[in-house]
Amino acid sequence: xxxxxxxxxxxxxxxxxxxxxxxxxxxxxxxxxxxxxxxxxxxxxxxxxxxxxxxxxxxxxxxxxxxxxxxxxxxxxxxxxxxxxxxxxxxxxxxxxxxxxxxxxxxxxxxxxxxxxxxxxxxxxxxxxxxxxxxxxxxxxxxxxxxxxxxxxxxxxxxxxxxxxxxxxxxxxxxxxxxxxxxxxxxxxxxxxxxxxxxxxxxxxxxxxxxxxxxxxxxxxxxxxxxxxxxxxxxxxxxxxxxxxxxxxxxxxxxxxxxxxxxxxxxxxxxxxxxxxxxxxxxxxxxxxxxxxxxxxxxxxxxxxxxxxxxxxxxxxxxxxxxxxxxxxxxxxxxxxxxxxxxxxxxxxxxxxxxxxxxxxxxxxxxxxxxxxxxxxxxxxxxxxxxxxxxxxxxxxxxxxxxxxxxxxxxxxxxxxxxxxxxxxxxxxxxxxxxxxxxxxxxxxxxxxxxxxxxxxxxxxxxxxxxxxxxxxxxxxxxxxxxxxxxxxxxxxxxxx
Amino acid sequence: xxxxxxxxxxxxxxxxxxxxxxxxxxxxxxxxxxxxxxxxxxxxxxxxxxxxxxxxxxxxxxxxxxxxxxxxxxxxxxxxxxxxxxxxxxxxxxxxxxxxxxxxxxxxxxxxxxxxxxxxxxxxxxxxxxxxxxxxxxxxxxxxxxxxxxxxxxxxxxxxxxxxxxxxxxxxxxxxxxxxxxxxxxxxxxxxxxxxxxxxxxxxxxxxxxxxxxxxxxxxxxxxxxxxxxxxxxxxxxxxxxxxxxxxxxxxxxxxxxxxxxxxxxxxxxxxxxxxxxxxxxxxxxxxxxxxxxxxxxxxxxxxxxxxxxxxxxxxxxxxxxxxxxxxxxxxxxxxxxxxxxxxxxxxxxxxxxxxxxxxxxxxxxxxxxxxxxxxxxxxxx
Ligand SMILES: Cc1cc2nc3c(=O)[nH]c(=O)nc-3n(C[C@H](O)[C@H](O)[C@H](O)COP(=O)(O)OP(=O)(O)OC[C@H]3O[C@@H](n4cnc5c(N)ncnc54)[C@H](O)[C@@H]3O)c2cc1C
Numbered sequence: 051x052x053x054x055x056x057x058x059x060x061x062x063x064x065x066x067x068x069x070x071x072x073x074x075x076x077x078x079x080x081x082x083x084x085x086x087x088x089x090x091x092x093x094x095x096x097x098x099x100x101x102x103x104x105x106x107x108x109x110x111x112x113x114x115x116x117x118x119x120x121x122x123x124x125x126x127x128x129x130x131x132x133x134x135x136x137x138x139x140x141x142x143x144x145x146x147x148x149x150x151x152x153x154x155x156x157x158x159x160x161x162x163x164x165x166x167x168x169x170x171x172x173x174x175x176x177x178x179x180x181x182x183x184x185x186x187x188x189x190x191x192x193x194x195x196x197x198x199x200x201x202x203x204x205x206x207x208x209x210x211x212x213x214x215x216x217x218x219x220x221x222x223x224x225x226x227x228x229x230x231x232x233x234x235x236x237x238x239x240x241x242x243x244x245x246x247x248x249x250x251x252x253x254x255x256x257x258x259x260x261x262x263x264x265x266x267x268x269x270x271x272x273x274x275x276x277x278x279x280x281x282x283x284x285x286x287x288x289x290x291x292x293x294x295x296x297x298x299x300x301x302x303x304x305x306x307x308x309x310x311x312x313x314x315x316x317x318x319x320x321x322x323x324x325x326x327x328x329x330x331x332x333x334x335x336x337x338x339x340x341x342x343x344x345x346x347x348x349x350x351x352x353x354x355x356x357x358x359x360x361x362x363x364x365x366x367x368x369x370x371x372x373x374x375x376x377x378x379x380x381x382x383x384x385x386x387x388x389x390x391x392x393x394x395x396x397x398x399x400x401x402x403x404x405x406x407x408x409x410x411x412x413x414x415x416x417x418x419x420x421x422x423x424x425x426x427x428x429x430x431x432x433x434x435x436x437x438x439x440x441x442x443x444x445x446x447x448x449x450x451x452x453x454x455x456x457x458x459x460x461x462x463x464x465x466x467x468x469x470x471x472x473x474x475x476x477x478x479x480x481x482x483x484x485x486x487x488x489x490x491x492x493x494x495x496x497x498x499x500x501x502x503x504x505x506x507x508x509x510x511x512x513x514x515x516x517x518x519x520x521x522x523x524x525x526x527x528x529x530x531x532x533x534x535x536x537x538x539x540x541x542x543x544x545x546x547x
Numbered sequence: 548x549x550x551x552x553x554x555x556x557x558x559x560x561x562x563x564x565x566x567x568x569x570x571x572x573x574x575x576x577x578x579x580x581x582x583x584x585x586x587x588x589x590x591x592x593x594x595x596x597x598x599x600x601x602x603x604x605x606x607x608x609x610x611x612x613x614x615x616x617x618x619x620x621x622x623x624x625x626x627x628x629x630x631x632x633x634x635x636x637x638x639x640x641x642x643x644x645x646x647x648x649x650x651x652x653x654x655x656x657x658x659x660x661x662x663x664x665x666x667x668x669x670x671x672x673x674x675x676x677x678x679x680x681x682x683x684x685x686x687x688x689x690x691x692x693x694x695x696x697x698x699x700x701x702x703x704x705x706x707x708x709x710x711x712x713x714x715x716x717x718x719x720x721x722x723x724x725x726x727x728x729x730x731x732x733x734x735x736x737x738x739x740x741x742x743x744x745x746x747x748x749x750x751x752x753x754x755x756x757x758x759x760x761x762x763x764x765x766x767x768x769x770x771x772x773x774x775x776x777x778x779x780x781x782x783x784x785x786x787x788x789x790x791x792x793x794x795x796x797x798x799x800x801x802x803x804x805x806x807x808x809x810x811x812x813x814x815x816x817x818x819x820x821x822x823x824x825x826x827x828x829x830x831x832x833x834x835x836x837x838x839x840x841x842x843x844x845x846x847x848x849x850x851x852x853x854x855x856x857x858x859x860x861x862x863x864x865x866x867x868x869x870x871x872x873x874x875x876x877x878x879x880x881x882x883x884x885x886x887x888x889x890x891x892x893x894x895x896x897x898x899x900x901x902x903x904x905x906x907x908x909x910x911x912x913x914x915x916x917x918x919x920x921x922x923x924x925x926x927x928x929x
Contacts, residue, residue, distance in 0.1 A: 166759050166839035189763070211709050222707065224716070225684050240902035245880030246835040247676065247856045250896035251925070252725070252907055253683055256716030260709045277765045300601035306624050306737035346765055349788030405705040407602055437706035438602075477707035485710070492710050496697045500914070504712050507909035520711065 052099050054144060054483040056517030057525050061148055062128045066105045073108045076118045083107040092151050095136040095143040097484055099454055104145035111156045113239060113269045121237030129513050132263045134206030137198045139401055140482025142262050154205050160184050168275045169228060174205025174268045190275040193220035197386050205268045211260030213478040215311040218436030224259040231270035235509045262480050262519045265508040279344035284381040285357050287366040288335035292316060295337035296411040298364035299435045305360050307353055311342040312436030313385050319430040326391035329384035332368060340381055388432045396445035400457045404468030405477035408438045417467045418442055425460040439477035466491050481519045490526035548591035550698055550729050556587050558696030566922050569723040571610060571662030574634040575669050579722050579924040581891040589664045600625060604704050606732040609664025626738040629681050630673030633661040633813050667728045670720025673812035674770035677853045683719040685734045691718060691726035694915025704732045723921040725914040739783035744804025745796045747778045751842050754778040759839055762854050767792045770808055773851040774818055781808060818850045830888045832860040836881035864889050873897050894927060
C-alpha cells in the first residue's frame with residue numbers, strides 16, 4: 051500500500067466534528083458518513099494501492115445541496131474530492147485525510163432524451179452503459195465505450211476524458227459532449243457549452259473535460275447520441291510477430307480505411323484472456339488484431355473485403371471474419387476482459403496508459419520487454435492500436451515486499467520511454483496521483499506554471515483535488531534531480547526504492 | 548523566421564504594454580471586433596513540419612497556407628475533415644478595411660491565404676462539421692507563445708493525450724486573445740472514396756421534417772444546405788454505401804455539388820455575395836441552434852446548413868433588431884453571432900453569464916496578464 055503526500059496542504063480551521071455537523075445541516079444526516087466502517091468503501095479508487103480515509107463522505111442528492119456544500123467548504127478551506135463510480139485508475143478520486151469526499155452516486159437519473167436533436171441530458175452519476183441502454187429503443191447510442199462502461203459514471207468520464215475501443219472513429223468523451231452544468235468551488239452553478247454545436251467565448255467545455263475534478267463539480271451532462279450503425283462486423287487476424295502486426299495497422303489506415311475499432315494484443319495477453327473467456331484466440335500467435343467495421347450494410351461489406359486483402363498482404367497468418375453478432379461479440383470478449391483475465395494469472399496487476407505515435411510500436415514493445423527483464427516483472431500488452439494508446443499490464447504480487455515499489459518504478463520507466471518516443475504519459479486514465487512525477491518529464495516549468503494559473507482561474511484557494519494532476523515546481527525539481535535527464539534510470543538499483 | 552522571433556516581438560510588447568494584432572493571411576480580418584494594435588505577422592513562420600499518412604497526423608507552422616496543407620493531404624487521399632473556411636475569394640465586400648486600425652503595416656500585407664494559425668484562432672468549420680466534428684475536435688497539440696512571450700507546448704502528435712489541461716482546444720476559437728499559436732498538430736482522416744450530392748425541391752418546413760427523419764438514421768450524409776426552395780444533401784463513403792444513401796435520400800442527382808459545397812465553405816455562394824457591392828448596409832448573422840429547432844419566423848433571405856444547426860441571416864443593418872433575434876435563439880437553446888458587420892465596435896457575441904465572464908477574464912489574465920494579445924477582438928474589454 052502506498053500513500054500520496056500532496057504538495058499543497060490545505061488545512062481547515064474546523065474540526066472533523068464541526069465539519070460533520072456543518073454538512074448535516076446541508077444534507078440529511080444519513081448522507082453524511084463519518085464512521086470508520088462507512089468511510090472504508092471510499093478509501094481508494096481503481097488504483098487500490100493508494101488508500102486514505104477522508105474526514106467525511108457526503109452524498110448530496112440535489113444541485114442546490116452541491117452548491118451549498120461547496121460554499122461551506124470554500125468558507126472553511128476544506129479540500130474536496132469528487133467521486134463518481136471510483137473506477138478511475140490514477141487515484142483521481144483518492145480522498146485526503148484532511149478533506150471530504152463528495153460522492154455523486156445519488157445523481158443517477160437520466161433527465162431527458164431528445165430524439166430529434168440526438169442528445170440526452172443525464173446526471174453525472176449515471177453509468178456510461180446506462181445511457182446507450184436508455185436510448186436503444188430509438189436506434190441510437192452513446193459512442194465512447196471504456197472497458198469499464200458497466201460501472202464507470204459519465205461524470206467520471208468527463209473528468210478523465212475517457213476513451214474506449216471505438217474512439218479512432220467516434221472520438222473521446224470530449225467529442226461527444228455538448229453541454230455541462232458545473233458548480234464552481236465557490237458554489238455557483240453555471241453552464242459550459244450549449245445545446246447548439248458551438249458556444250461563444252472560450253471553450254470551457256474542452257477545458258473542463260479531462261480536468262480530473264480540479265476545476266469544478268460536474269452536476270449535469272448533455273451528451274451527443276449517434277444513430278446505431280445497421281451493421282457491425284469484426285475481423286480477427288493473427289500474426290507471427292508483433293512488428294508485422296504493427297505494420298498491418300499502418301497499412302489499413304494508409305489504405306483509406308477508418309475502422310470503428312482497431313485493437314491489438316500480444317501473446318501473454320492472448321493467453322491470459324483465452325484461458326478466461328475462450329474467445330477462440332490462437333494461442334500460438336505473437337499478436338492478434340481485432341478490426342471492427344461499422345456503418346450501413348453495403349459500406350461494411352465493401353470494407354470487410356478491403357481489410358481482408360490488406361491484412362493478407364500485410365502478412366497475417368490467419369484471418370477470421372465474424373459471421374454473426376454472437377461471433378463479433380466473442381471476438382471482442384477477450385479484449386474487453388483483458389484486465390480481469392490478467393488479474394487471474396497474477397496476484398496483482400498494474401495498468402499503464404502511455405500513448406505513442408503508432409510507427410514507434412515495435413521500438414516501444416522492445417523497450418518494454420527489455421525493462422520487464424531488468425525489473426524482473428512480467429508484462430502483458432493490450433493496445434488501442436488505432437490511436438496508439440498502449441496498456442502494458444505489469445504482473446506483480448503486492449504481498450512480496452518491495453514488489454509494488456518496483457512495479458511503480460517500471461511503470462514510470464515505461465511512461466518515460468513513451469515520452470521519448472514522441473508520445474505521452476497518459477492517453478485516457480489521467481494523471482491523478484499516479485503519474486504526477488512523470489508530468490515533470492512531459493512538461494517544463496513554464497508549461498506547468500501556465501497549468502497552475504489555469505487552476506487558479508477556477509479555484510483560487512486550491513480546494514479541489516489539490517496537488518493532483520499538476521505537480522508543483524518544487525516536486526519536479528526534486529524528481530528531476532534524482533533522475534537522469536530525459537530518460538530512464540540506466541541501471542535500476544532496487545535497493546534505492 | 549524562428550519561434551524566437553515571434554516570442555521576441557511578444558516579449559517587447561509585453562514590456563512596453565503595446566497591444567498586438569496577430570495576423571496571418573488576413574482572410575478573417577472581418578471577424579470579431581475591430582483588430583487593433585501593432586501587427587504581429589505570422590506568415591513568415593510557415594511550413595509543414597511533419598506528416599506521416601499512416602499516423603493520420605499532420606503538424607504545420609502557423610503561417611502555412613491551409614491550401615498547402617490540404618493539397619498535400621489530397622495527394623495522399625486524406626483531408627482536414629472539418630473543411631475550414633478559407634474566405635480567400637469572393638470577399639468583394641471586405642468591410643474589415645472600413646475600420647481597420649491605423650497601423651500602416653497591416654495595409655501593406657496583401658490579403659492573402661488563410662493560414663493554419665488563423666484557422667485555429669478563428670475555430671471555424673465548414674459543411675461537414677456536424678458529422679465530422681470541428682477544428683477543436685481534430686487539434687491534437689499546439690506550440691504557443693503566451694502574452695508574456697513564453698513558448699509553451701501542449702498536447703502533442705498523438706491521438707489520445709490527457710496529460711495536463713487541454714490548452715490546445717482552449718486556444719481554438721479564442722481569436723488570438725490567449726496566445727499566438729505558432730505550431731499545431733491535427734488528426735486527419737482518409738478522404739471518402741465516393742461523394743455525391745442530391746437535390747430535393749421542397750418548402751423549408753418539409754425540408755426540416757425530412758432532415759429530422761434522415762439524420763436519425765445511419766445514412767452516410769455529411770453535409771446539408773437549404774436555400775431558395777431546394778434541399779441539398781451530400782453523401783460520402785464507399786461506392787456502394789453512397790449508392791445506398793442516394794437511394795434512401797431520393798431527389799435528383801446534382802452535378803455541381805463540389806462547387807456548391809466549396810462556395811458554402813468559403814462563403815462565395817450567391818447567398819453571401821448578392822448585392823454586396825451595391826449595398827453596404829447588409830450584415831450577416833450566424834444563428835447557431837439545436838438542429839431540430841423549428842423554422843424560425845425570420846425574413847428571408849436565409850440559408851440553412853449543418854442539418855439545421857446553423858442558419859445564416861442577411862439583414863439590413865439599419866432596420867435590424869438584434870435583441871429580438873438573440874432572444875429568439877436563446878429561447879431555443881442557441882445563440883446569434885454578428886458574423887460580418889458594418890459595426891465593428893459592437894460585440895460579436897451575446898454577453899456571457901457572470902460566472903463564465905469571470906472565468907474568461909481570469910483565463911485571459913492567466914495567459915496574457917498585460918492584455919496585449921488581440922485586445923477587445925473577441926469581447927470588448929477582454
Ligand atoms: C477494468 C477497468 C477498465 C477500464 N477501461 C477504461 C477504458 O477503456 N478507457 C478509459 O478511458 N478508462 C478506463 N478505465 C478507467 C476509468 O473507468 C475511467 O477513468 C472512468 O472515466 C472513471 O469514471 P468513474 O465514475 O469511476 O470516476 P471516479 O474514479 O470516481 O473519478 C475519476 C475522476 O473524476 C473526478 N470526478 C468524478 N465525478 C466527478 C464530477 N461529477 N465532477 C467533477 N469531477 C468528478 C474525480 O474527482 C476523479 O478525479 C478503466 C477502469 C477499470 C477499472
